[in-house]
Amino acid sequence: MMVKVLFFGVLKEWLGAAESSVELQEGATVAQLIARLNALRPTPLQRGIAVSVNAEFASAIQVLHAGDEVGLLPPVSGG
């Protein structure tokens, strides 16, 4: 199944793009998506990031579904 992953802030520089489509096995979790992303780059994602699924905060164990929009959110700096 395909999910769309959005990268924000400094994470765009980690990937080199603002978004990416990722192919995952059915029933994959947020944690497994992160493992897949970390395998793409020479250094892993920084610690302390949050993940959203369809614009709501999600946990590492949340199961993903085809077409989900996953956000990788570094520590925020708005306000």
Add this chain to the structure above:
Amino acid sequence: MTARDDVETNQVGAVSLTRAPIDSAPIIASARQGEDGAVVIFDGIVRNETRGRQTLYLDYEAYEEMAVRQMDELARRAQSKFGVRHVTMVHRLGRLQVSESSILIVVASAHRGQAFEACRWLIDTIKKTVPIWKKETFVDGAVWADGEPFPDGVSVDNTVVADESSTPNLI
């Protein structure tokens, strides 16, 4: 949801993102009603330096759909937590120059104590949870601001990740 110049109203108040300069006077004027005894305003402005480095300008970006949703929820929580009548929050995105406003928060209520507390809580909480990020351009380079650590339970610890062969039960 895209950033827009107009202000959208909901039950508690008005929450929006904009790419235009924040025009505070009409926003403040429209927030007050007859039953209000106090209006507290927070105007967040771009400072001319960060830790001794001279700032040229800031660029703000957001996960817009989620940021509006989060700000709306914060307005509702402020109402139930502090008993204020109305909350307006406008956050600006895009390029901001020194001394421009990045955020305007207006809280109207019957009494000043609740308005002050709600306004303080709103800006403090926005700064920790709402998906908006700034990149600061200094005289000598540009960096993404470090950002506030997420509250407990919000971030995912990605040093504890399953490899592809693991099942969700093992996490």
